[in-house]
Amino acid sequence: MIEINGKACSFEKGDTVLDVARANDIDIPTLCHLKDTTPTGACRICLVEADGANNLIASCDTPACEGMKVQTHSERVVAARKGILELLLSSGDHYCLLCESNGDCELQDLSIEYKADGRCLPETGRKSSVEDSDALILRDFSKCIHCGRCVKACNEIQMHDVLSFGHEEGSPKIFAGDNETLRESDCRFCGECVQACPTGALLEKKALGKGKVRDEQKVRTTCPYCGVGCQLWLHVRDDKIVKVTGVDEGLPNKGRTCVKGRFGYDFIYNKDRLTKPLIKQKNGEYKEAEWDETLDLIASKFQTFIEESGADSVAGISCARSINEDNYQMQKLFRTVFRTNNIDHCART
Amino acid sequence: MTNSFAEFEKASMFLVIGSNMSQAHPVAATFLKNAVSKGAKLVVVDPRKHELVNYADQHVQLKSGTDVALLNALMHVLIREGLYDHEFVTEHCENFDALWDKVREYSSEWAAEKCGITSGEIVQLAHTLAEADSAMLCYTLGLTEHVTGTDNVLSVANLQMLLGNMGKRSAGVNPLRGQNNVQGACDMAASPNVLPGYVKVVNPEVRERFAKFWKVDSLPALEGFKMPEMFEGLPEGKVRGLWIFGENVANTEPDIRKIEHELESAEFLVVQDIFHNETTRFADVILPAAAWGEKDGTFTNSERRVNRVRAVSSAPGEAKQDWWIFKQIAKRFGYEWESDSAQEIWDNEISMLSPNLGGIKYHRIENDGLQWPCLDENHPGTEYLHKDGNFTRGKGLFNAVDWRPPAEVTDEEYPLILGTGRRLHHYHTRTQTGNSEGINDLMSEEKVDISHCDARNLGIEHNEMVHVSSRRGQVKIRANITDEVPHGMVWMSFHFRESNANWLTNGNAFDPVTMTAEYKVAAVRVDKIQAQSSEQEIA
Ligand code: SF4
Ligand code: SF4
Numbered sequence A: 001m002i003e004i005n006g007k008a009c010s011f012e013k014g015d016t017v018l019d020v021a022r023a024n025d026i027d028i029p030t031l032c033h034l035k036d037t038t039p040t041g042a043c044r045i046c047l048v049e050a051d052g053a054n055n056l057i058a059s060c061d062t063p064a065c066e067g068m069k070v071q072t073h074s075e076r077v078v079a080a081r082k083g084i085l086e087l088l089l090s091s092g093d094h095y096c097l098l099c100e101s102n103g104d105c106e107l108q109d110l111s112i113e114y115k116a117d118g119r120c121l122p123e124t125g126r127k128s129s130v131e132d133s134d135a136l137i138l139r140d141f142s143k144c145i146h147c148g149r150c151v152k153a154c155n156e157i158q159m160h161d162v163l164s165f166g167h168e169e170g171s172p173k174i175f176a177g178d179n180e181t182l183r184e185s186d187c188r189f190c191g192e193c194v195q196a197c198p199t200g201a202l203l204e205k206k207a208l209g210k211g212k213v214r215d216e217q218k219v220r221t222t223c224p225y226c227g228v229g230c231q232l233w234l235h236v237r238d239d240k241i242v243k244v245t246g247v248d249e250g251l252p253n254k255g256r257t258c259v260k261g262r263f264g265y266d267f268i269y270n271k272d273r274l275t276k277p278l279i280k281q282k283n284g285e286y287k288e289a290e291w292d293e294t295l296d297l298i299a300s301k302f303q304t305f306i307e308e309s310g311a312d313s314v315a316g317i318s319c320a321r322s323i324n325e326d327n328y329q330m331q332k333l334f335r336t337v338f339r340t341n342n343i344d345h346c347a348r349t
Numbered sequence B: 001m002t003n004s005f006a007e008f009e010k011a012s013m014f015l016v017i018g019s020n021m022s023q024a025h026p027v028a029a030t031f032l033k034n035a036v037s038k039g040a041k042l043v044v045v046d047p048r049k050h051e052l053v054n055y056a057d058q059h060v061q062l063k064s065g066t067d068v069a070l071l072n073a074l075m076h077v078l079i080r081e082g083l084y085d086h087e088f089v090t091e092h093c094e095n096f097d098a099l100w101d102k103v104r105e106y107s108s109e110w111a112a113e114k115c116g117i118t119s120g121e122i123v124q125l126a127h128t129l130a131e132a133d134s135a136m137l138c139y140t141l142g143l144t145e146h147v148t149g150t151d152n153v154l155s156v157a158n159l160q161m162l163l164g165n166m167g168k169r170s171a172g173v174n175p176l177r178g179q180n181n182v183q184g185a186c187d188m189a190a191s192p193n194v195l196p197g198y199v200k201v202v203n204p205e206v207r208e209r210f211a212k213f214w215k216v217d218s219l220p221a222l223e224g225f226k227m228p229e230m231f232e233g234l235p236e237g238k239v240r241g242l243w244i245f246g247e248n249v250a251n252t253e254p255d256i257r258k259i260e261h262e263l264e265s266a267e268f269l270v271v272q273d274i275f276h277n278e279t280t281r282f283a284d285v286i287l288p289a290a291a292w293g294e295k296d297g298t299f300t301n302s303e304r305r306v307n308r309v310r311a312v313s314s315a316p317g318e319a320k321q322d323w324w325i326f327k328q329i330a331k332r333f334g335y336e337w338e339s340d341s342a343q344e345i346w347d348n349e350i351s352m353l354s355p356n357l358g359g360i361k362y363h364r365i366e367n368d369g370l371q372w373p374c375l376d377e378n379h380p381g382t383e384y385l386h387k388d389g390n391f392t393r394g395k396g397l398f399n400a401v402d403w404r405p406p407a408e409v410t411d412e413e414y415p416l417i418l419g420t421g422r423r424l425h426h427y428h429t430r431t432q433t434g435n436s437e438g439i440n441d442l443m444s445e446e447k448v449d450i451s452h453c454d455a456r457n458l459g460i461e462h463n464e465m466v467h468v469s470s471r472r473g474q475v476k477i478r479a480n481i482t483d484e485v486p487h488g489m490v491w492m493s494f495h496f497r498e499s500n501a502n503w504l505t506n507g508n509a510f511d512p513v514t515m516t517a518e519y520k521v522a523a524v525r526v527d528k529i530q531a532q533s534s535e536q537e538i539a
């Protein structure tokens, strides 16, 4: 047993103080901590006070041990956290007004909670240092707090080993490859780093300028690409998807996606979509038609073939990309209406 | 898959055959790599040195199309040395003697020669497999897109049964399915030989049960045509009306010239899709359909999990739900189908007809999906199949098979083997990825992968434009010199029209049972473009 804020909590060997607190619904803020990865202890925001220890301890990498007594929000702890936040804010350019993450930013949430604004310290950080080298991910180094979550996400979750801690002109910087742009590096554009980032330092470009986080609806769906079937959140503003993230605890992907799942959604808004039934004319050109007339034509053609040459003179190829219900319906049409088993799909490519 | 993706985490060994998972199933690959970094063993069997090989304890770089030879030799070693799981085989399997009779002919020395590897590698792999507590075998189309695809699949099942790697957590046979809902399309019986629930159309009792449910007097008794037979029926006039729903077959079928000739000769072709593509060019009628993001419904993933798909936007213009279109045609033939939403189709029809799906209803899959078999509404779904060695048919049946060479072998004129597949950034013919902003930037053209050695012999430089030709056709494409492919092999995807591998693939070689085309083996040649400008075309 250990005691957190006076509450007795049981623990298993190997649990950190943070693990025990979370299992007991006791709030300890974190910034660098990322589930399923090794702790870095980089941000120190998870500091707590433990009886008998002179210094505050980082709860994310301190193992719980029998008899421990911990305070998560003592005056000393709160002051220390505020100090850390002040430092983080002053060492960057956290101008929330136009930030895409405004309203969905862990740094902002904590700053509000701990009443930190960064103004009591001299500004030390880089100003607007943005990498805008590809169409998908924007890196704004002036908003980076060097928590290292992106590094963990890239190297320990996706295991692409693209990101690392580096230094440029004396200041810390997260490097892609050998301090390259993402495009130049071996980046796979899985976007795991973007999803992990607690601030606006990594952003999805396609969402920029498309409304506000607070007007957003999140709808759960399944990725339309491969047979893994990743669970995705569609972030919808004004009835349009503006970005996609993985469903954290969702099976099978536990929050992960690849480049297709995360960025391959906006084909549905492409202006070249088919929008009207088309019937080929004698001269080979297509003419727009009404649904009724088109369906009548198909029905009468198929009717004729079946009458003249038997049901097996018609055939259908169903779609392994579409929903179950469409596939079921198409085979039902061929079997019960046309009366043929000439129905297949490309299970084979 | 007999297992689930969540079981990757606890696996003690992976045997990955013909699956470039990091490109084709990227998220699955991340779980596999996580497990390997925590100590799981990994053996990759593949002609190509793809990314997973960097994490592997052993890479068996066999020649394309020699899988059965290797698998039989592995079983030969396991049985001869008494390393297989006697208890599992005695209690849960049948036909062991026939298996031994067959594989005793496949010594590791003999197979090694066919596979282009050493017999030591085969013995080493057999020992690793025998020593592992259990192993998950994963494969993809690298195993099935061969004339021996069915045999390959039977062989991996034989191997896993022999090792007792069935019916438990983190041990089984796991085909990672290519398309998002190819599992579902099979489950829904969009196949010429079965009805929903994988029951055979030729069985009269089955037909009677379905006819009653669907309120029709009878159902067709004969198996229908498989896709290649449908296409071949077009020029002959045997198939007069063909309806293609959402497949860009003009680019995805092997031998583009052949398929285009067939489509061209169709008397009446209906194509239902979301974009114009190479296939719609041949259509008499084009129907605009709603896309993902515009439909409610379900997909079933590789691990048999039925997941919800949800609409967030409305379909553009007059594009319609696909199920609605089919329903309207039925109506014109005098059938009034009751179900009027994807949910009604699932809850009131699909899950009623297919016992394995009986317990899956929309209200149960609001969040995580359920894995079939899921027999009733209290059933939690099934994480892995054949629990405790109980197979669907009772005992697991060994199906001994012989190795057969690929349909097309190399010769002087066409000395290289062409392999084909997908790459990371794109999907199939790019109807979706190519129309999503930013993805074409990441990969804007296809290149042919060629080994250093072959490039040197042909005097080809990296990024030089070359001709790749087969007995079917020729493409002009940039060369990518890489360690990934071995000497004697080149590799291309089918993402881009001009450089599509299917101008070259073999349209006349199919697995005799499934009619799957041999996409993974075609004999080709690579030539420098001799003319004036080949120098300038080096990027
Ligand atoms: S997008 Fe993926 S691969 Fe690229 S840096 Fe981020 S986590 Fe790494
Ligand atoms: S980019 Fe984001 S996740 Fe990465 S170190 Fe900076 S703030 Fe942390």
Ligand code: SF4
Pocket (backbone or CB within 6 Å): A223, A224, A225, A226, A227, A228, A229, A230, A253, A256, A257, A258, A259, A260, A261, A262, B025, B026, B027, B028
């Ligand atoms: S996100 Fe990537 S891995 Fe996941 S289902 Fe989609 S395509 Fe497959």
